[in-house]
Amino acid sequence: MKILYHWLKEFVAIPLEPRELGSRLSLAGVAVDAIEESPAGPVLDAEITTNRPDLLGHLGVAREVAAIVRSSFKMPEAQPKESAERAGDATRVEITCPDLCGRFTARVLRAVRIGPSPDWLRQRLEALGQTPINNVVDATNYVMFELGHALHAFDLDTLAERRIVVRRANPGEKMRTLDGIERVLTRDMCVVADARRAVAIGGIMGGAETEISSATRNLLLECAWFDPISIRRTSKALGLRTEASIRFERRADPEMAERASRRCAQLIQEIAGGEVLAGVVDVYPSRQPAAELELTRRELLRVMGADVPDAEIEGILRALGFEPQRTDANRAGHDSLVAAWRCTQPSWRNDVAREVDLIEEVARHHGFDKFPPRLPAARQPARRLSHANALDALRERLIGLGYQEAVPIPFVDEVHDVLFREEAAGAPGIARLANPLAEDAAVLRSTGAVTMVRTLEWNLNRGQRNLRLFEIGRVYGIEGSKSVETPMLTLGAAGLAREKSVHDSPRTFGLEDLKGDLETLLEICGGVQAEAGGPAWLQAGRAMRLALVREKSALSAGDTKWAGAGGQLARRVAERFKLKQDVWVAQLQLDPLVRAFAAHRAGRHFVPLPRFPAVERDFSLVVADGVTFGRVAQTIRGLAVPEIENIEAVDLFRGGAIPAGKHSLLVRVTLQSHESTLTEAQVNEVSARIVAALEREVGATLRTG
Amino acid sequence: MSGAKSNPERNLAELGATSAEGISALFVEVRARFDRETGQLAAGDLAAWTALRNSWLGRSSGVITAIGDNWLKPSAPEQKRVVGKLLNELKAHVESTLEELRVRAEAAGETGAAAASGTDLSLPGLRRALGTRHPICQTLEELERIFLSIGFSVVEGPEIETPYYNFEALNIPEHHPARDTMDTFYLSLPKGSPELLLRTHTSPMQIHTMERQQPPVRIIVPGRCYRRDNPDSTHSFAFHQIEGLAVDTDITFCEFKGTVEYFVREFLGPKTRTRLRPSYFPFTEPSAEVDASCFACDGRGCRICKQAGWIELFGSGMVDPAVYGFVNYDAKRLSGFAFGMGVERMAMMRYGISDIQLLYQNDVRFLRQFV
């Protein structure tokens, strides 16, 4: 809200320059963001928190200022010269919905001359960002900004039977508001009506048919109090927020209604002439006695941890209108530990209803800076998340492998999301937003792949060709009426695995790179195994399903629990993203990786270093296509020779002297004994068994020369 | 080497040198020849140096060996002393000179060889392109480390929440004006299902944690939150927060202040000053905004702090006793504090990032900057 420095000065003596005042207000909780000059003097732009409707008027801010500078505070004059005729004889007010409207006051003014407002008033309204309309409407606005309470002036002669009924709107009842829009009302909305029809949406906006015009002579001045929740509901339902609704929905001060009306009548009389009828028609069904509150020093100390002197406590609470009275037995003692004060809750401070609220009032005006800082006592060890170590280790490796970490927003287009979904039985449903901001961000992603492909797309479209990215983040789903959030690790790559340089030749990223990166990464989880195949969003023949060795070994033979999949993005899917390049994506559930990491960590044991030299033997084989290295290695391992330490594929080629339908595979076997140096004869014997087994079981022939 | 008067292949008698002066003159001549030959040696020519060394110090055919064999050995006893002394002097001169030349030749040879083979050390080495951690994750890690160091444990919670945990249990009933500041995404669910929403802050984990455990509580909750704000340079509909909560029998505003000040100094530097400004949040009382003295101008006022000298960091306060009511904590005996800071804001401040959207585009040119 905008606050005029000179306006404040009408209520409180301010020994501070505007800038200094702004900073003192900020430190007391009225955040002043900026100070500007205007024809009406300096304007402080303050952010008013929603719990303080009393600060939506200059009077309330002046009260805070009085507490800050501890000076006296004066209410604005509100004494119109009243004529003999009584308002109660000129109009009648009835409230049929006291749950929605807690108070309604009406004053009547006659023979008012509608015209422009005087310059001083126009200037003030303009400085607050308001457009002056005419003297009567301006006066109601002026008083609202002065006292924080909204008012409304009706042309009395347009009101049927010149009387007011505050009631619930009839279902489907229509009314044209001041802004010219026809509103359709519902039963839970409160309207101000005359004998015939609704003439205002209570506490929100007046009607067009009864507004003040240049022809208006007689006024009915409304100043009421409406239920905050009802105002909020109505305002939301109609999409109509006004200065009035903002004040009522935060709970305006019901006691202020009559005073604001009196003040406004006086102001109208001053600037528009006319006659103010005597008295007010005041229907006040929700009147409540002021609540009593207690503040004790014991509780103040328990919450704040440091003391505030008696005089300070009493000075602050008195300035803010709490009327503190010492009530403890030790009343004579200064700063007694058992000191207690009985306070009265002011009608404008509904937010202060408990002892802790009083403590806050004292603390903020005493100054938060006066409380000494201390660190809390240590009571227990601090723990990281249980999976923090695994994530650290995975991230460390991924970064070492050249992958950059991405953090995407998990909202995607459903059309894109479904491209990556595997419709397995029991898979959770799509988590759709009920109120998305945009159609292309209307669902929470169900895979990490969809956002990874979007990220690759973003970079490829910006000339970044060689990409390696990873993300650790959640994917979402709905199972019945419950949500499921699953953490995932997603990798993405495109372009070159090795860039050209003066030292090196270029090499395109391929399936073997993705597989190699995953193998290197998942060493720390005990290894990963790949099998051909994968979900439909991966290109057939360039896709693999991934299983963790640790999980696999726990299952019976033939059963596999897939931890994820990876490979080249299917052409069909890539085209949907207009990607011309080959793009590689792998996706793994994180929880199994974390479990495998912990198990692998726990299972690490030292193996004595070999004391005898190892021997390598190369086998140059010719095998039929379809005989994989895996089968060759399995056959060799099947011999169960304890000295066989390692089996590697060193070279693979087709063509040349190799007949069609076959290929040459160079396999290197490392033999290692922990008991002795292997003799030539021992090595030859093992080699012969290997050759025999390969010939027998996979139809390999040994190439010579 | 032959033909000269000082030919070492001949003996002294053949050379006609019998007097001490005659012998001395022979040695002067030999030494002058050595100096001449070394003077002609090309810098860096290690092969020429080796040849020279062999011709003078070679064990079987070198000049020094020859003088020993032909001049020293056959000479008469009284001459032997003179020849021996002069030979030793000559040998010392030859050895030290050749050693000096070797060091020089090798040094020169290295530079020359490098130039010849084309090594250009201004070229970059063969590097491996390593990845980088996302600046949000780096910031989260830094924040976590600071709070771990003063005894706060890390917990996590769901991003999809119920209105009860996101609002009601945090003292934000339906129709509370504070809900306006947290525009919320709701999930679309079958009719009759209980409402689910995307949490608007990490605060629901305050409630989950207190439901699960008794005090003392010292936790931080890093995580993603969502608000239905139209994206611009300071708003993103998904963002990260770190929530903090400490509840105990002896936590007061002073402990709250001490924790916040410790954090600010750790994160922004030991000279940074902290200011607590009264504010309002439904789940804290008293509530405070935490401001830090501007890192750019040290509080004098600049463009970054809009001349205020202070930068708003995050909202915080003492836990409102109403919240304890929702988790069956004894509000008369317990007290505590809570805070919730925006991680993006911290990262943007730390790295001078002006547009929050950059953090989510994952442009590799951006990511590479945070090595």
Ligand SMILES: [Zn+2]
């Ligand atoms: Zn600054």
